Amino acid sequence: MKVFLPDGAYFFTLTLVDDFSSVEFELNDSVEASQVVNFNTAYEGQLSGMSDVDYYKVTVDETAKLALVFQSELSEGNGWQYELLSEAGSVLGASFCNFTDCQNGETLSVGVQSGTYYLKVHPETDSVNESFLPDGAYFFTVTVVDDFSTVEFEPNNSAEASQVVEFNTAYEGQLSSMSDVDYYTFAIDKTAKLAISFQSELREGNGWQYELLSEAGSVLGASVCDFTDCENGETLSVGVQSGTYYLKSASRIRFSK
Numbered sequence: 001m002k003v004f005l006p007d008g009a010y011f012f013t014l015t016l017v018d019d020f021s022s023v024e025f026e027l028n029d030s031v032e033a034s035q036v037v038n039f040n041t042a043y044e045g046q047l048s049g050m051s052d053v054d055y056y057k058v059t060v061d062e063t064a065k066l067a068l069v070f071q072s073e074l075s076e077g078n079g080w081q082y083e084l085l086s087e088a089g090s091v092l093g094a095s096f097c098n099f100t101d102c103q104n105g106e107t108l109s110v111g112v113q114s115g116t117y118y119l120k121v122h123p124e125t126d127s128v129n130e131s132f133l134p135d136g137a138y139f140f141t142v143t144v145v146d147d148f149s150t151v152e153f154e155p156n157n158s159a160e161a162s163q164v165v166e167f168n169t170a171y172e173g174q175l176s177s178m179s180d181v182d183y184y185t186f187a188i189d190k191t192a193k194l195a196i197s198f199q200s201e202l203r204e205g206n207g208w209q210y211e212l213l214s215e216a217g218s219v220l221g222a223s224v225c226d227f228t229d230c231e232n233g234e235t236l237s238v239g240v241q242s243g244t245y246y247l248k249s250a251s252r253i254r255f256s257k
């Protein structure tokens with residue numbers, strides 16, 4: 001197939017750079033082989049093939065908010081998928097990074113307890129076709145943010161495991177997978193009108209569904225938040241008595257088996 005033969009010469013240069021502290025080291029394809037990384041340090045890695053997976057490991061010694069900044073060198077339609085995993089392997093936060101959004105950089109914030117956590121980076125698509133491999137490097141920085149009061153703490157997948165939240169405080173959460181469900185709980189000590197303001201970071205066609213539940217589990221109010229409306233923010237108002245309530249958030253499209 002000579003027609004596919006690239007014409008002309010190609011050139012390359014090998015250079016040994018002394019400062020290797022912030023670069024990826026293969027093989028790092030499993031939790032066991034994960035590369036230990038430091039906070040507040042920009043790392044540069046790349047996916048070498050569709051089967052490449054990169055694991056990085058951080059240790060947190062306090063309850064904190066982890067901010068993960070992820071960015072790509074190039075604007076790639078088939079980009080990167082990355083996940084923040086607990087030591088036990090549960091997904092605490094996840095994101096797809098592609099196109100110019102990824103080139104501009106994005107931040108994923110997750111509340112964590114002290115412990116060991118893993119960042120897993122792999123191709124956005126599950127295909128083994130190498131034409132879907134994102135080109136160029138990716139960059140990430142993990143930072144511990146002192147103010148962790150307004151972030152979601154996983155696992156919060158049931159009323160029993162719900163996260164206690166305060167009034168008049170903006171919380172940031174995310175659905176880490178289609179099966180992720182987030183529960184928040186709060187107590188009300190009088191008859192009142194409860195206003196829930198809900199907003200999304202991005203304009204998403206498959207948006208969020210959230211519900212206000214009574215302690216017994218009845219749905220007192222519900223809304224679907226999607227597209228520009230959700231990006232702009234909306235408010236759901238419900239009259240409530242004193243008692244315990246839950247806010248439940250889930251993805252709008254639910255897959256059933």
Ligand SMILES: [Ca+2]
Pocket residue numbers: 024026045046047048052053054
């Ligand atoms: Ca790699």
Ligand SMILES: [Ca+2]
Pocket residue numbers: 026027028029052053054055
């Ligand atoms: Ca790897």
Ligand SMILES: [Ca+2]
Pocket residue numbers: 152154173174175176180181182
């Ligand atoms: Ca979540």
